[in-house]
Amino acid sequence: MEATIEVRELRKRYGPTVAVDDLSFTVRPGQVTGFVGPNGAGKSTTMRVILGLDAPDAGTALVGGRPYASLRSPLREVGALLDAGAVHPGRRARDHLLWMAQYSGLPGRRVDEVLELVGLSSVARRRAGGFSLGMQQRLGIAAAMLGDPPVLMFDEPVNGLDPEGILWIRGFLRSMAADGRAVLVSSHLMGELEGSADHLVVIGRGRLVADTTVRDLLAAASGGRVVVHTSMRTEAMTVLANAGATVAATDRDTLTVSGLTAERVVTLLSGSGLSFSGVGEYRASLEEAYMELTRDSVQFAGSR
Amino acid sequence: MNGFARDLRAEWTKLRSVRGWVLALLASVVLTVLVSLLAATASSTDVNASGEFVVGPGGQPVVDDFHFVHQPLTGSGSITARVTAQRAVQESARAGVMIKDGTRSGAAFAAIAVTPRHGVRLLSNFTVDRTVGSGAAPHWLRLARHGAEITGYESADGSTWSPVGTVDLRGLPDTVEIGLFVNSPPEVRLGRQAGSTSIGELPTKSTATFDNVRLESPLEPGPWKSEDVSRPVAKPIGGDLVQAGGVFTVTGSGDIARDAPDDDPVAIGLTGFFVGLMAVVAVGVLFMTSEYRRRMIRTTFAASPRRGRVLAAKAVVLGAVTFVAGLIASVTAFLVSQPILRDRGFAPPAFPPASLADWPVLRAVVGAAALMAAVALFSLGLGAILRRSAGAITIAVGLMLLPTIVSTFLPLPAAKLFLLVTPASGFAIQRAKEPTDALVEPWAAISPWAGFGVLCLYAAGAIGVAFWLLRRRDA
Numbered sequence: 001m002e003a004t005i006e007v008r009e010l011r012k013r014y015g016p017t018v019a020v021d022d023l024s025f026t027v028r029p030g031q032v033t034g035f036v037g038p039n040g041a042g043k044s045t046t047m048r049v050i051l052g053l054d055a056p057d058a059g060t061a062l063v064g065g066r067p068y069a070s071l072r073s074p075l076r077e078v079g080a081l082l083d084a085g086a087v088h089p090g091r092r093a094r095d096h097l098l099w100m101a102q103y104s105g106l107p108g109r110r111v112d113e114v115l116e117l118v119g120l121s122s123v124a125r126r127r128a129g130g131f132s133l134g135m136q137q138r139l140g141i142a143a144a145m146l147g148d149p150p151v152l153m154f155d156e157p158v159n160g161l162d163p164e165g166i167l168w169i170r171g172f173l174r175s176m177a178a179d180g181r182a183v184l185v186s187s188h189l190m191g192e193l194e195g196s197a198d199h200l201v202v203i204g205r206g207r208l209v210a211d212t213t214v215r216d217l218l219a220a221a222s223g224g225r226v227v228v229h230t231s232m233r234t235e236a237m238t239v240l241a242n243a244g245a246t247v248a249a250t251d252r253d254t255l256t257v258s259g260l261t262a263e264r265v266v267t268l269l270s271g272s273g274l275s276f277s278g279v280g281e282y283r284a285s286l287e288e289a290y291m292e293l294t295r296d297s298v299q300f301a302g303s304r
Numbered sequence: 305m306n307g308f309a310r311d312l313r314a315e316w317t318k319l320r321s322v323r324g325w326v327l328a329l330l331a332s333v334v335l336t337v338l339v340s341l342l343a344a345t346a347s348s349t350d351v352n353a354s355g356e357f358v359v360g361p362g363g364q365p366v367v368d369d370f371h372f373v374h375q376p377l378t379g380s381g382s383i384t385a386r387v388t389a390q391r392a393v394q395e396s397a398r399a400g401v402m403i404k405d406g407t408r409s410g411a412a413f414a415a416i417a418v419t420p421r422h423g424v425r426l427l428s429n430f431t432v433d434r435t436v437g438s439g440a441a442p443h444w445l446r447l448a449r450h451g452a453e454i455t456g457y458e459s460a461d462g463s464t465w466s467p468v469g470t471v472d473l474r475g476l477p478d479t480v481e482i483g484l485f486v487n488s489p490p491e492v493r494l495g496r497q498a499g500s501t502s503i504g505e506l507p508t509k510s511t512a513t514f515d516n517v518r519l520e521s522p523l524e525p526g527p528w529k530s531e532d533v534s535r536p537v538a539k540p541i542g543g544d545l546v547q548a549g550g551v552f553t554v555t556g557s558g559d560i561a562r563d564a565p566d567d568d569p570v571a572i573g574l575t576g577f578f579v580g581l582m583a584v585v586a587v588g589v590l591f592m593t594s595e596y597r598r599r600m601i602r603t604t605f606a607a608s609p610r611r612g613r614v615l616a617a618k619a620v621v622l623g624a625v626t627f628v629a630g631l632i633a634s635v636t637a638f639l640v641s642q643p644i645l646r647d648r649g650f651a652p653p654a655f656p657p658a659s660l661a662d663w664p665v666l667r668a669v670v671g672a673a674a675l676m677a678a679v680a681l682f683s684l685g686l687g688a689i690l691r692r693s694a695g696a697i698t699i700a701v702g703l704m705l706l707p708t709i710v711s712t713f714l715p716l717p718a719a720k721l722f723l724l725v726t727p728a729s730g731f732a733i734q735r736a737k738e739p740t741d742a743l744v745e746p747w748a749a750i751s752p753w754a755g756f757g758v759l760c761l762y763a764a765g766a767i768g769v770a771f772w773l774l775r776r777r778d779a
Contacts, residue, residue, distance in 0.1 A: 048602070048778070048779075051602070051605075051606045052605070052606075052609050053602050053605055053606065053778060053779040054778035054779065055778060068606075068609060069609040069610075071609065074606060074607065074608075074609060075606075075607055078606075080606055082599075082602055082603075082606075083599050083602070085598065085599070086598050086599045086600045086602060086603050087598065087600065088318075088322055088594055088598060088600060089598075090322045090323055090324050091318075091321045091322055092321060095317060095321035096321075098317050098321075099314040099315070099317040099318045099321070100314070100603065100607045102310055102313045102314035102317055103310060103311060103314040103604075103607035103608045104310070104607060105310050143603070
């Protein structure tokens with residue numbers, strides 16, 4: 001099976017609410033695809049449709065080219081963490097994984113392996129009701145890994161994790177992609193994906209906003225701008241503006257210049273005898289790029 | 305391993321790994337046995353002491369009251385008579401010929417008789433009572449003894465005879481009483497008040513005329529003796545004989561039948577199921593609704609997208625587990641309650657020992673376990689339909705308990721009908737005796753299979769609707 005998720009012209013409504021509207025994107029193997037959008041944008045709905053849990057009103061969602069419901073042994077093909085709290089509190093961690101393994105005909109040994117993988121071996125015989133949010137997340141990830149699937153899907157996996165856990169997840173996601181798996185990770189905070197995602201699918205109000213690589217998105221948000229630090233701010237602004245650039249003072253001694261390359265800025269400032277330091281390309285943060293993208297589609301933004 | 309076997313294993317793991325459910329199932333077994341024990345201890349009867357029955361040849365309690373016009377017959381012989389007319393208020397009143405081991409009430413006998421509405425009947429030893437012809441008076445009857453075998457004949461005209469049945473009365477002495485008999489069963493009056501019943505019997509009588517009475521005997525026939533055969537405590541209307549020429553006019557009262565008390569020690573010993581079932585309802589509902597409460601159903605359906613098969617696996621696992629729990633409970637309750645009940649009056653001859661080797665007893669004991677499984681499946685279906693524990697448990701408990709309480713306050717036909725449209729009718733399977741109208745529990749009045757069938761329909765219906773909804777709804 002080719003490790004992909006293909007979503008084509010997907011539409012899903014709940015009563016009068018359109019949750020997903022004509023959404024298409026592809027998740028490819030070997031990379032982490034971030035699935036980003038504000039709360040209520042339709043990320044979880046899309047994931048449920050991919051897993052065959054909710055029926056779409058139109059369009060298709062295929063895993064490895066096939067609808068989920070037709071998979072013979074789904075846990076061996078797709079591992080998913082939708083909701084870390086979806087565990088019976090009275091059931092031991094190991095039993096929770098065991099019944100899932102049995103549904104896919106996986107041996108009990110595999111349960112111990114994934115518990116080891118997520119670092120829960122020592123609490124395998126404890127009841128899941130007593131788990132912290134972080135432990136529940138790890139249990140959910142262990143469940144997703146049971147069938148050693150080529151496609152992984154995590155809905156907000158870092159929610160509630162401590163910094164150590166977040167770091168662990170990032171490393172985990174990277175290594176999964178490095179193994180050649182297709183990894184889809186949703187988040188409502190773009191910043192959470194910084195450093196782990198290669199590709200981004202951004203949605204808002206159920207519609208696709210952007211389907212791009214992280215590099216392209218950052219480049220677009222950076223817009224070829226140049227940042228220069230100088231103590232002679234006013235003079236520098238004049239020189240650069242005269243050369244045709246748009247200049248903004250972003251700090252007491254910082255200018256953001258667009259319309260000129262860094263090299264040109266250096267030449268101009270040096271030629272005018274102005275002292276400066278730290279000329280560099282402006283790097284937008286993912287969060288910044290994301291805010292720009294979703295400014296128009298934020299559903300629950302305060303209007304007062 | 306094929307898919308369904310995997311699903312079964314997975315659902316079994318789910319069921320056994322929640323401690324609360326395992327404890328609830330254990331509790332249902334313990335509660336069932338304890339409450340049955342309590343019910344047995346609280347029950348008593350003095351039927352054996354009251355002497356309202358006599359003991360038949362098989363040791364069973366019987367009534368044996370009628371008017372007998374008889375004389376001795378030694379060795380082989382026969383009696384022939386024509387019943388020319390029968391005047392009776394009871395459709396099953398009998399007039400015919402009989403061979404009996406003396407005139408003691410309860411003694412062995414064989415007889416052939418006509419009835420106003422129930423055809424020609426062959427009777428023997430309170431165990432045989434079958435229709436052997438469709439005739440009514442006027443009609444010819446004959447009963448012939450040859451050794452231990454007694455054969456009944458009937459004829460419409462007295463010239464063409466057909467044998468209609470032979471009974472084997474081994475142990476019948478050489479000399480027996482042979483003659484004409486007439487009986488008329490009492491009219492049974494059932495009183496039904498809120499929560500209790502009373503039963504009253506009004507004696508009736510019937511009169512029949514016989515002619516062409518012919519006795520074939522190795523000895524010279526003697527004179528006819530006329531007397532009432534009756535139980536010591538019976539107060540029948542006295543019968544008599546008017547003989548004029550060859551015409552015998554015989555009047556008689558009473559019944560010749562088995563008279564097992566309506567109370568069923570087997571059912572009493574399974575009373576605890578009313579309570580034990582409640583725990584099973586909870587497990588059945590929660591086995592489904594807990595998945596919805598935690599949205600675990602999505603994990604389940606992601607692991608096994610064939611939703612119908614998941615439901616089937618759940619149903620099989622739950623059904624099997626609750627059946628086994630029910631069987632442990634019912635066999636234990638049966639074994640501990642029967643000796644107690646025997647000490648408290650439910651003893652032979654009125655109550656022959658109940659043995660699991662007897663089909664009705666086995667049906668009741670195994671049926672109680674099946675009742676538990678069916679209720680569990682009904683609960684599972686309700687849980688899947690409603691997806692809410694509280695609502696599903698309330699409805700399941702309500703449907704099992706309310707009808708049993710309400711129906712005891714209704715007139716019997718309404719009570720029966722009411723019960724038969726609710727799953728509570730399933731309790732009928734716990735009776736090891738014939739249905740009776742004389743008890744206050746209306747589920748004693750409906751047939752065990754009809755009652756259990758209704759419960760099974762409810763369970764199948766709930767599972768069916770759940771199956772349809774599961775495939776249709778978003779998880």
